[in-house]
Amino acid sequence: MIRVGTGLKRQQVSASLxxxxxxxxxxxxxxxxxxxxxxxxxxxxxxxxxxVTLVTIITVGLNVVFLREEFYPLRxxxxxxxxxxxxxxxxxxxxxxxxxxxxxDGHLLTKQxxxxxxxxxxxxxxxxxxxxxxxxxxxxxxxxTLALWLTDAEGNHYFARPGEPLRPARAGEGIxxxxxxxxxxxxxxxxxxxxxxxxxxxxxxxxxxxxxxxxAVQVRTPSEAxxxxxxxVYDPQQDAIVDQKEGKIYVADDANGxxxxxxxxxxxxxxxxxxxxxxxxxxxNSPAIRGPVIRVFIWxxxxxxxxxxxxFALGLFIALLYNDPAxxxxxxxxxxxxxxxxxxxFISILVWRGMMNPQFGVLNRxxxxxxxxxxxxxxxxxxxxxxxxxxxxxxxFPYMMLVCSxxxxxxxxDIYEAAEIDGAGAWKKFRLxxxxxxxxxxxxxxxxxxxxxxxxFNVIYLFNQGNPPMRGTxxxxxxxxxxxxxxxxxxxxxxxxxxxxxAAAITIIIFxxxxxxxxxxxxxxxxxxxxSEHV
Amino acid sequence: MIRRTIxxxxxxxxxxxxxxxxxxxxAQPTAAPPPTEPPAEMAPSPTPEPMEEPSPTPEPTAAxSPTPEPxxxxxxxxxxxxxxxxxxxxxxxxxxxxxQYGVELVVQQVSFGDLREQFKVAAPAGExxxxxxxxxxWLGELVVNGLIAPLDLGDQQDQFLDxxxxxxxxxxxxxxxxxxxxxxxxxxxxxxxxEPPTTWSEVREIAAQLQxxxxxxxxxxxxxxxxxxxxxxxxxxxxxxFGRDEKGSYNPDDLGIDSEGSIAAAxxxxxxxxxxxxxxxxxxxxxxxxxxxxxxxxxxTGPWALSRIRDSGVNYAIAPIPDxxxxxxxxxxxxxxxxxxxxxxxxxAQAFLTEFVATEEVxxxxxxxxxxxxxxxxxxxxxxxxxxxxxxxxxxxxDPMPAIPEMASVWEAWGNAVTLIFQQQEDPEAAFKAAAExxxxxxxxx
Numbered sequence: 001m002i003r004v005g006t007g008l009k010r011q012q013v014s015a016s017l018x019x020x021x022x023x024x025x026x027x028x029x030x031x032x033x034x035x036x037x038x039x040x041x042x043x044x045x046x047x048x049x050x051x052v053t054l055v056t057i058i059t060v061g062l063n064v065v066f067l068r069e070e071f072y073p074l075r076x077x078x079x080x081x082x083x084x085x086x087x088x089x090x091x092x093x094x095x096x097x098x099x100x101x102x103x104x105d106g107h108l109l110t111k112q113x114x115x116x117x118x119x120x121x122x123x124x125x126x127x128x129x130x131x132x133x134x135x136x137x138x139x140x141x142x143x144x145t146l147a148l149w150l151t152d153a154e155g156n157h158y159f160a161r162p163g164e165p166l167r168p169a170r171a172g173e174g175i176x177x178x179x180x181x182x183x184x185x186x187x188x189x190x191x192x193x194x195x196x197x198x199x200x201x202x203x204x205x206x207x208x209x210x211x212x213x214x215x216a217v218q219v220r221t222p223s224e225a226x227x228x229x230x231x232x233v234y235d236p237q238q239d240a241i242v243d244q245k246e247g248k249i250y251v252a253d254d255a256n257g258x259x260x261x262x263x264x265x266x267x268x269x270x271x272x273x274x275x276x277x278x279x280x281x282x283x284x285n286s287p288a289i290r291g292p293v294i295r296v297f298i299w300x301x302x303x304x305x306x307x308x309x310x311x312f313a314l315g316l317f318i319a320l321l322y323n324d325p326a327x328x329x330x331x332x333x334x335x336x337x338x339x340x341x342x343x344x345x346f347i348s349i350l351v352w353r354g355m356m357n358p359q360f361g362v363l364n365r366x367x368x369x370x371x372x373x374x375x376x377x378x379x380x381x382x383x384x385x386x387x388x389x390x391x392x393x394x395x396x397f398p399y400m401m402l403v404c405s406x407x408x409x410x411x412x413x414d415i416y417e418a419a420e421i422d423g424a425g426a427w428k429k430f431r432l433x434x435x436x437x438x439x440x441x442x443x444x445x446x447x448x449x450x451x452x453x454x455x456x457f458n459v460i461y462l463f464n465q466g467n468p469p470m471r472g473t474x475x476x477x478x479x480x481x482x483x484x485x486x487x488x489x490x491x492x493x494x495x496x497x498x499x500x501x502x503a504a505a506i507t508i509i510i511f512x513x514x515x516x517x518x519x520x521x522x523x524x525x526x527x528x529x530x531x532s533e534h535v
Numbered sequence: 536m537i538r539r540t541i542x543x544x545x546x547x548x549x550x551x552x553x554x555x556x557x558x559x560x561x562a563q564p565t566a567a568p569p570p571t572e573p574p575a576e577m578a579p580s581p582t583p584e585p586m587e588e589p590s591p592t593p594e595p596t597a598a599x600s601p602t603p604e605p606x607x608x609x610x611x612x613x614x615x616x617x618x619x620x621x622x623x624x625x626x627x628x629x630x631x632x633x634x635q636y637g638v639e640l641v642v643q644q645v646s647f648g649d650l651r652e653q654f655k656v657a658a659p660a661g662e663x664x665x666x667x668x669x670x671x672x673w674l675g676e677l678v679v680n681g682l683i684a685p686l687d688l689g690d691q692q693d694q695f696l697d698x699x700x701x702x703x704x705x706x707x708x709x710x711x712x713x714x715x716x717x718x719x720x721x722x723x724x725x726x727x728x729x730e731p732p733t734t735w736s737e738v739r740e741i742a743a744q745l746q747x748x749x750x751x752x753x754x755x756x757x758x759x760x761x762x763x764x765x766x767x768x769x770x771x772x773x774x775x776x777f778g779r780d781e782k783g784s785y786n787p788d789d790l791g792i793d794s795e796g797s798i799a800a801a802x803x804x805x806x807x808x809x810x811x812x813x814x815x816x817x818x819x820x821x822x823x824x825x826x827x828x829x830x831x832x833x834x835x836t837g838p839w840a841l842s843r844i845r846d847s848g849v850n851y852a853i854a855p856i857p858d859x860x861x862x863x864x865x866x867x868x869x870x871x872x873x874x875x876x877x878x879x880x881x882x883x884a885q886a887f888l889t890e891f892v893a894t895e896e897v898x899x900x901x902x903x904x905x906x907x908x909x910x911x912x913x914x915x916x917x918x919x920x921x922x923x924x925x926x927x928x929x930x931x932x933x934d935p936m937p938a939i940p941e942m943a944s945v946w947e948a949w950g951n952a953v954t955l956i957f958q959q960q961e962d963p964e965a966a967f968k969a970a971a972e973x974x975x976x977x978x979x980x981x
Contacts, residue, residue: 046660105940106679109659114681117659122881123684197636200886201611203879222886223689269681358816360824379759379815379958467760469951471961476947476973489947498676 029066033059054090058082099504100274107257107270114271115234118241118259122206125220125228126245134158134217136225137184138199139191146202147191148210148225149184150217157183160210160217196222232267241267279505286490292470292477293486300482303389304453308446310393315400316438320430323408334405341398349462352391379468381479388480392459396449407441408434447521451514457484483510612639613884614664616654618647621668624904632891638883651676658682658877665878666887671702671711671869674938678705684876685710686885691893699910702869702935707782712888713871713910714901719764719837720865720929721854722844727751727832731854735771735803738833738857742812745832752830755807756822759815760954762946763866764835765804767856770934771863772800776945777937787941787978792949793971796861801963803859805956815957826851835865838907838926853925867933869910944977 036059043052065071065078101107109117118124127133134150141147150158150166159169159176171179177187187193199205200222209216210225218228231245240251241259250259250267257273258266318337322330340348355363356377368374377387411434419429439446460466466481466489477486487510491503617625622644629640643664645653651673657663659682667683677683685708692700699713723731727750732738742754758764766776773796778789791797807813817825823840825831827847835856836844844851856863872892874884891897898911902918908927909915918924936942952970955961961969 105676108655108680113659117681117876121684121876123876195636196890197638197883197886200880200883201636201638203611203883206882219882221687221689222882222889224687268679354820357818357821359814359821376816378818379954467951467954468958469760469954471955471966472969474973474976476951478951 025066029063032062050094051090054085058085095504095507098501099279099508100276101272101501102257102270102275102278103272103501103504104499106268107272109269109271111252111254111257111271111273114259114269115241117269118267119230119232119234122220124230124232125206125218126231127220127226128229128245131227133224133226135182135223136217136219138194138196138205138219139188140194141191146199146205146208146210147188148217148219149188150210150225151183155183162208162210162216163212166211166215166217275501279502280509282502283506283509286475292473292475295470296477296481296483296486299385299480300454303385303392303480303482304450304456306389307392307396307453307456308450310389311396311400311449312404312442312446314393314397315402316404318397318401319404319408320434323405334401337401338398340394341402345395345458346462348395349391349459352394353463356387378464381468384464384468384480388459388463391463392453392456395459396453399449403442403445404438407438410441411437443525444522447518447525450521451518454482454514454517455484455510456482457488460485461488483513611880611883612641613666613880613887614641614643615666615668616643616645616650616664617668618650619644620647620905624901625668628892628897628900632887636891638887640887654875655680655682658875661877663875663877665875665880665884667873667875669870669873671699671713671871672936672938672942673873674703674705674710675940675942677873678710679940682876683710683873684878684881686712686874686888688712688889688893691889694893694912696910696912696915698867698930698933698935699869699871701783702867702938703871704784705938707784711871711873712893713869714892714898715870715905715907716867716910716927716930716933717838717870717907718865718867718926718930718933719767719835719856720926721767721833721835721856722826722851723833723854724826724829724831724850725852726850727829731852732833732857734857735768735859735863739803739807739812742807742833743810746812751832753814753817753825754812754831755833756817756825756831757804757813757834758819758822759817759957760950761819762949762953765800765953767835767863767865768803769797769800771857771859771861772796772803773859773861774798774800776949777939777941785937785939785942787939790945790971790974790978792945792952792974793968798964798967799860801952801956801967804953805959805963808957808959813957815959838923841922853922853929855929855931862932865930865933866936867930868936871910941978944974948973948977 036055040052040055040059043055062078062082065074132152134148134152136151137149139147139149145162147159147161149169150160152158157169157171158166160166169176171177171183171185175189176185177189178185180186185193199219206219209218211217215227217225219225220228229244231243233242233244234240235242238249238251240249242249243261248261248265250261250265252258253260254273255275256270257275258270260266321327322334324330327333355361356375358364358374358376358378364374364377375383375387377383415433415437416429419433424432460480460482464478464480466478466485468480469476469478476489481489487503487506491499491506615625615629622642625640625642629642632638632640647669650667650669654663654667654677674683688695688700688709695713696716699716700709703709703711703713721731727745728741732741738755745751745754757768769775774794775791775796777785777787778791780786804813808815822831822834823836823843826834827844827849829849856865872888874881874888878884892901893911895911895913898909898914899917902909902914906920906923908918908923908930915927918927937945948970952961952966955966956963
């Protein structure tokens with residue numbers, strides 16, 4: 001059936017295609033290709049090969065789809081699919097990949113980058129034992145070549161030029177002009193004296209060898225020049241970095257991403273390697289998982305469920321209220337009620353934080369005056385939990401209100417009329433007609449709202465960072481921490497810096513939990529079927 | 536039928552994607568404020584960090600404009616990253632630098648909160664700056680990742696405050712050129728407290744007396760659960776966070792959170808709360824507001840709060856941290872210049888710092904643009920603002936805030952211990968011992 005259908009469509013379409021439409025399509029395609037080629041060139045220079053491959057595949061795919069008639073049905077979907085691959089699938093794949101690496105502080109660079117970083121540059125040069133360090137002043141000849149006036153610690157002066165041996169010199173003699181306080185000639189015949197910044201502006205300066213190798217002097221810092229040797233040298237045969245100064249050999253340890261010496265010392269920085277399941281086993285073996293994670297998990301579920309129920313209840317209530325045509329100015333009021341949704345969440349959360357301050361907060365002062373209580377929102381575990389749910393209610397109800405208003409208008413009036421004739425009251429109409437019909441279309445949204453709140457990092461983190469703290473735990477954790485904020489604590493706030501690999505591993509575990517709960521919800525409530533029946 | 540078969544996979548896909556997107560949220564925690572830096576969030580740093588400012592690419596602030604008579608054009612150029620508070624003064628210096636030496640200094644503005652993360656990404660890709668301006672406690676992270684290069688100040692070394700150089704040293708090696716220091720000091724209201732207390736026992740007595748007389752709501756205020764402002768008290772009782780080795784570097788194996796002195800300080804705190812002299816409901820803002828409207832007579836804060844206290848019109852004076860069994864020492868934060876290990880012009884970058892910035896003239900300009908005690912001795916000694924000078928005085932014996940990566944494990948557990956004491960949920964000794972245990976476990980890699 002489908003084949004016939006599309007075949008028919010294609011015939012019709014080809015018949016009605018005009019030249020200008022084809023031209024437009026080709027031009028649009030050319031534009032997309034141009035952007036893609038530009039992107040690929042940029043990304044090749046950055047060396048992000050995974051992205052290069054991906055963009056290339058997507059671009060080729062788009063071209064095929066738009067140029068070959070037999071892929072006509074795919075044309076409408078292809079932009080969406082392409083964007084989805086780039087914006088959703090790629091980050092997902094990358095997250096999974098990261099979970100199997102040691103990508104973290106101390107392991108940010110690739111092995112190639114690390115070798116280059118350790119074995120090159122001015123920072124790798126050292127003065128060998130017994131070497132002399134000189135103070136230097138640079139002079140530039142008319143033809144642009146440089147020469148150095150060197151002064152050692154004893155006050156002996158030398159004049160050094162590339163390719164000629166160092167020769168002792170004294171200011172005020174021969175071509176050398178009269179000395180300044182340091183004994184450096186103020187001028188040399190045929191040369192201009194440079195200050196340190198002018199000299200350093202010449203990028204070549206550190207690599208110029210003044211004198212005859214191997215005893216040539218090189219500039220190391222703005223104040224010091226000496227006979228220099230590179231300290232760390234990479235030996236590809238041993239796959240090791242050799243320390244010329246100490247004579248130590250640091251062998252690449254590709255299991256841990258470090259260059260390690262025989263006595264266990266490592267070179268900084270390390271590099272990125274894949275570590276298999278290590279991040280996962282670390283998670284399951286950590287005291288963190290044996291400790292408070294069950295409590296955190298229960299609270300996470302409670303928080304997500306309570307957020308959905310409260311926001312839905314309030315949203316539905318308001319939607320019902322303003323769905324009644326008898327209410328005046330309902331459009332205006334409805335627009336105003338969207339305000340909490342429109343204000344950036346982090347601003348509202350901080351405002352709530354202020355209002356709930358136990359000493360100065362407006363809310364607490366009011367409660368104190370009317371009810372004579374001043375809830376300790378930030379220090380008592382139960383009040384803190386209630387506070388988080390309240391703030392989330394404020395943030396979440398406008399969304400539910402919008403969704404419900406739309407769904408309510410879709411329920412046909414004649415059903416209500418029929419119910420009235422049968423003698424149903426307001427409550428019965430709500431319970432037997434409105435709610436079941438509403439849940440059909442809103443149900444899946446409630447489930448995704450649950451999944452969203454399950455990972456609602458912003459509310460918890462901005463409201464109280466998961467505090468107040470639990471006592472007697474093996475890792476720092478708070479009473480309002482949900483799984484995501486707990487992960488944040490584990491992966492970023494403890495140990496030696498940020499551990500992206502570990503965080504990615506925990507994220508995957510959380511994803512599995514959320515996915516399981518969500519799938520189970522859909523199965524259990526059979527919402528798929530209902531949705532597709534009714535669309 | 537057809538509609539249904541097509542629709543179902545699409546819905547599945549969309550929902551899966553939505554769920555996946557939520558699940559992926561945890562993988563991008565860089566958007567959230569870093570918790571590794573309590574001083575920056577608890578004591579709002581002078582450069583407030585916008586929560587989630589999307590500025591992926593630093594915007595060049597009008598590259599050095601042509602000056603009337605540039606020195607011989609060399610074509611060389613340096614790129615420097617500075618936050619919004621420092622970019623204007625750097626821009627000014629860039630013009631001067633170009634006029635004097637013909638070297639272009641491109642100042643790019645990157646917000647303080649984003650600078651480190653962006654530098655971590657941009658530098659290895661070869662797109663980073665030659666120089667960044669930042670805080671010394673970034674050092675651990677940047678050095679461990681191999682992103683900044685050692686620095687040799689040569690003969691300029693003696694011109695800098697010793698503790699500031701220490702702060703910018705890692706493993707005995709200097710990695711930055713400091714230019715300003717900041718530390719907390721003891722504020723008191725001379726109308727209520729004629730003479731500044733010199734010990735914490737005195738603070739306690741004065742607070743108790745003032746409260747008894749009903750002159751204030753709370754004699755001494757301290758923000759709940761904030762280890763940064765608690766550290767001066769801890770050191771006054773002989774406590775410490777990390778011990779130091781012979782080179783003066785912090786030693787992560789010697790944790791002092793459960794040392795005798797730290798517990799003594801915790802016990803003092805506990806007693807204050809028990810006696811109603813410290814309230815468990817005071818946060819950073821409350822603490823300042825109470826001092827500013829005279830509801831409180833003494834507290835600890837830093838130079839970043841100076842302007843709001845001045846504006847409030849309250850009578851105030853600044854004194855060094857009170858002592859007890861030992862010297863009360865605040866943490867010192869030091870800001871300075873660091874050179875990228877990936878810079879193509881490391882020599883020029885160094886020369887810019889040691890020959891141009893490390894001069895009294897430029898250091899004075901930097902001080903005037905951001906009046907906090909300079910790390911450059913001659914400028915520091917010539918400070919004529921008595922308040923800033925008082926902060927400098929209070930910071931005379933300060934400890935540089937540990938920059939070792941292990942410090943990241945300390946803040947949270949330590950802060951929680953202080954909070955638990957404030958809330959009277961755990962006795963001081965148990966709280967600090969538990970915190971020390973948590974920290975040791977975290978340092979050992981769990």
